[in-house]
Amino acid sequence: MKAACRGVSRAGKRLGLVPTMGALHQGHLSLVRESKSQCEVTAVSIFVNPLQFGPTEDFAEYPRTLERDAALLQELGVDLLFVPSLVQVYPPGTKTSVEVGDLSGRLDGGSRPGHFRGVTTVVCKLFETVRPDRAYFGQKDAAQVAVLRKMVRDLDMDVEIVVCPIVREPDGLAMSSRNAYLNAEQRQQALVLRRSLRQVTSAVDAGERQAQKLAEIGIRTIGSEPGARLDYFAIVNADTLEPVATVSRGTLVAVAAWVGTTRLIDNIVL
Numbered sequence: 001m002k003a004a005c006r007g008v009s010r011a012g013k014r015l016g017l018v019p020t021m022g023a024l025h026q027g028h029l030s031l032v033r034e035s036k037s038q039c040e041v042t043a044v045s046i047f048v049n050p051l052q053f054g055p056t057e058d059f060a061e062y063p064r065t066l067e068r069d070a071a072l073l074q075e076l077g078v079d080l081l082f083v084p085s086l087v088q089v090y091p092p093g094t095k096t097s098v099e100v101g102d103l104s105g106r107l108d109g110g111s112r113p114g115h116f117r118g119v120t121t122v123v124c125k126l127f128e129t130v131r132p133d134r135a136y137f138g139q140k141d142a143a144q145v146a147v148l149r150k151m152v153r154d155l156d157m158d159v160e161i162v163v164c165p166i167v168r169e170p171d172g173l174a175m176s177s178r179n180a181y182l183n184a185e186q187r188q189q190a191l192v193l194r195r196s197l198r199q200v201t202s203a204v205d206a207g208e209r210q211a212q213k214l215a216e217i218g219i220r221t222i223g224s225e226p227g228a229r230l231d232y233f234a235i236v237n238a239d240t241l242e243p244v245a246t247v248s249r250g251t252l253v254a255v256a257a258w259v260g261t262t263r264l265i266d267n268i269v270l
Contacts, residue, residue, distance in 0.1 A: 001043075001080070001082045001084075001129055001130065002129055004080055005043065005080070005129070005130045005131055005132075006131070008040075008041045009131065013039075013040035013041050014038070014039040014040050014041070014133045014134070015039060015040075015041045015042075015043065015130065015131070015132045015133050015134075016035030016036070016038060016039035016041070016042045016043065016132055016133065016134045016135070016136060017035070017042075017043050017044075017045065017126065017127075017130045017132035017134070017135045017136070018031045018032050018035055018042065018043070018044045018045070018135075018136045019044075019045045019047075019122075019123060019126050019135065019137075020044060020045065020046055020069075021046065021047065021048045021049065021062065021177070022046040022047075022048060022063070022064055022065060022066060022069050022177075023062070023063035023064065023065050023069070023177035023180070024065070024068075024069045024072055024073070024177075025167075025175045025176070025177060025179075026167050026175055027138050027140065027166070027167040027174075027175040027176075028138075029072065029076060030138075030164055030165075030167050031136040031137070031138060031164050032044060032073065032076050032078060032136075033076065034136055034162065034164050035134065035136050035162075036076070036077065036078075038134060038162070039133065039134060041079045041080065042077075042078050042079055042080070043078070043079065043080035043081070043082060043130055043132065044073055044078050044080070044081055044082070045081075045082040045083070045084075045126055045130070046066065046069060046081070046082070046083045047082075047083070047084055047089060047122065047126075048062050048064060049089075049118055049119070049122045050086070050118075051090075051097075051114075051117070051118030051121055051122060052114075052115050052116075052118030052119050052122070053115075053118070054112055054113065054114065054115065057112070058178075058181075061181075062177070063177055063180055066083065082126075082129070082130070089122065089125060096121075097117055097120075097121045098117070098120040098121045098124045098151065098155075099116070099117040099120060099121075100116065100120055100147050100150045100151050100154070103116075103146060103147050103150055103240070103241060104116035104117055104120070104147055106143065106236070106241035106242070107142075107143035107232065107234055107236070107241055107254055107256070108143045108144070108256065108265065109143065109147070110232070111231050111232065111256060111263075116143075116144070116147045119144055119147065119148070120147060120148065120151050123135075123148060123151070124151065124155075127157060127159055131158075131159075132159055133159065133160065134159065134160045134161075134162050135159050135160070135161055135162065136162045136164060137161065137162070137163055137164070138163070138164055138165075138166060138167070139163050139164065139165055139166045139267070139269070140166045140174050140175075140176070140265065140266065140267070141265070142238065142252055142254055142267045142269075143241055143254065145161065145163050146238065146239055146240070146241050148161055149161050149239070150239075166266070166267075168194075171191060172191060172194040173187070173190055173191055173193075173194060174193070174194070174264075174265075174266045176264060176265075178262050178263070178264065179262075179264075181260070181261070181262040182259060182260065182262055183260075185227070186227060186259045186260045186262070189225055189227030189228055189259050190228070190259045190262075190264055192221065192222055192224070192225035192227075192228050192257070193222070193228075193255050193257055193264055193265075193266040194266055195221055196217075196218040196219075196221035196222050196233065196255055197218070197253060197255060197266060197267070197268045199217050199218065199221045200214050200215075200217055200218050200235075200253050200268075201253075201268060201270070203217050204247060204270060209246045209247055209248075210245070210246060211235040211243065211244050211245055211246060211247055211251075212245075214235055214247065214253070215233050215234070215235050218233040218253070218255060219233045222255065222257055227259055227260070228257045228258070228259050229257060229258040229259075230255075230256075230257050231256035231257055231258065231263065232254070232255070232256050233254075233255050234252075234253075234254045234255075235247060235251060235252070235253050235254075236251070236252050236254065237251070237252070238250055238251065238252040238269060247270055248270070249270060250269060250270065251269070251270045252267060252268075252269055252270075253267060253268050253269075253270060254266075254267040255267065
């Protein structure tokens, strides 16, 4: 993979990278299309990263559909597919990790200790292997985006983070590989995440600017769905993930909740 990517660079071609854990859906494919529209060569990685899963999380059950994924990527004209093994990414005796200080403990990092350390460590390694000009991530993982942008700035990495819009199902549910865990009833219950964000947006459109009041609206909406259990409803600065007192253009409104045993996330940028 290194040799192939260095060849792209030597040829003076722009290289885009879409890092994934597989089980690809239209959200992932939208990132691929964006890379192909901006870069002469597009690489996709598929690696289910154990470091970003907690001890009670779904690493063993996480969907793995490599044959299907590879066919989808070939159909889109992806140039390079990188599917490393666990031992290739983390050779025996590996001791080094990458962590973005306080930022890694906010939003999903607060609920999933060590999660973002796992994300930044593997993405840092992918960036070193591929050395892309641009790397593509989805807005659905807004906290991850903030953490990765900070890592890139702090380590002077020569890569541009490109963030692409959330891709949704026709009913508004944000696309996620974990949606496959939901049964029909839970699939309907999961729509409360999107509904909570819309309620907040409506209140902002009506003139409300106090973050606490807006958060109360979102929390109350999630509470109206018995099948959902709130993890967090946060109104924060999109770059620092720190809470804000009043909202303005660019403020991030993010929600995480369990539906059954499945944890789902969604967000909007005002």
